[in-house]
Amino acid sequence: MADPIFSTALEVSNYLLEKTGAAMEAADFEAFIPLFKLPQEMETFDGRRMISDPEEIRAIFHAV
Numbered sequence: 001m002a003d004p005i006f007s008t009a010l011e012v013s014n015y016l017l018e019k020t021g022a023a024m025e026a027a028d029f030e031a032f033i034p035l036f037k038l039p040q041e042m043e044t045f046d047g048r049r050m051i052s053d054p055e056e057i058r059a060i061f062h063a064v
Contacts, residue, residue, distance in 0.1 A: 032057075038051060
């Protein structure tokens with residue numbers, strides 16, 4: 001599947017919200033992880049964290 005082409009930041013935001021939300025509702029980590037570029041700063045229940053490993057995102061994903 002080709003990468004989507006966006007014209008506005010709103011389109012990017014809506015796309016990411018739709019895709020991450022669907023992956024979370026389906027508990028589908030494999031659909032969730034390609035939407036992230038690492039390293040990334042993330043807000044968690046424990047505060048702000050720098051995430052550099054997909055396994056760290058997996059732990060957060062399953063904790064939500």
